[in-house]
Amino acid sequence: MAGNMNITLKVWRQKNSKEKGYFETHLLKNISPDMSFLEMFDVLNEQLISEGKEPIAFDHDCREGICGMCSMYINGRPHGPNRGVTTCQLHMRSFKDGDTIVVEPWRAKAFPVIKDLVVDRSAFDRIMAAGGFISVNTGNAQDGNAIPISKEIADKAFAAATCIGCGACVAACKNASAMLFVAAKVTQLSLLPQGMPERKRRVENMVAQMDAEGFGACTNTGACSAECPKEISLATIATLNREYYLAKLTSENV
Secondary structure (H helix, E strand, O other), X not given: OOOOEEEEEEEEEOOOOOOOOEEEEEEEEEEOXXXXXXXXXXXXXXXXXXXXXXXXXXXXXXXXXXXXOOOOEEOOEEXXXXXXXXXXXXXXXXXXXXXXXXXXXXXXXXXXXXXXXEEOOHHHHHHHHHHOOOOOOOOOXXXXXXXXXXXXXXXXXXXHHOOOOOOHHHHHOOOOEOHHHHHHHHHHHHHOHHHOOOHHHHHHHHHHHHHHOOOEOOOOOOHHHHHOOOOOOOHHHHHHHHHHHHHHHOOOOO
C-alpha cells in the first residue's frame, strides 16, 4: 500500500523479574504512518496470535496521554523520540520506512519486570500513600472562589499537578532517581492552602519512602525533565529540597 511502512522491531521479552530476558525480532509490513505506537503493537500481537505464538505484554489504559501506563523505552528514550508525548501519543510517522526500532521496559531496581514490557510501578503508589494526600472535612465541596489563591501560585501548582506518574523520569535517569515524580507531588500540595496541615510531615515521609523503595539519588543531570511527557520543570526538585530542609530544620523529632 502506498505510503505505508515496513519496520523491524526488536522487542524485549522476559517471563518475570526472576527470568533472564532477551530481544525478539519481528518484521511488520504495511504499517500505516497514522497508527499510534500502541496500535502498531496491537497489529504485532494479532500477528503473533494468528501464528500461535504468545503476544507481547505491554501496559496501556486510556491511550489519551492521561493515565501514564504506556511505559515503553523506545530507541533509548522513554516514550520514544518526540518530546512532550506519551507512547500512546507517538505515531509511526515519527519513524521511517525500513527503520529498526528497539523497545524495552523501564530499567530500574524499584520497577521490577512483571512480564515483557510491563513493570511493577507500585513503588509510586506507596510513596503517594506515605504523604501525597490532604486532610479535609467531609461534606459538600466548597465554592471555587472560597479560598483565594493567586494566579501565579495556581499556575505553578497546576504545572506540577500535570505529572501522570508514568515513571519516564526514573527510566531516563542514570541513577534511576524518582526525585522529579516526588518533587511534582510535593510541590503541588505545598503551594496550596489545602496542603498546609501535612506540609512538613508529607515531604519527610515521601522522601523516606522514596529512599526505602530503592530509587537512586538525584545528580541534577536534567534527563528526567527532558524526557517527561508533561515537561515537569526541574524547578520542582529545587522546591522539594527547600521543603525537605525546612521540615528537617524545624522537625520536632530533631
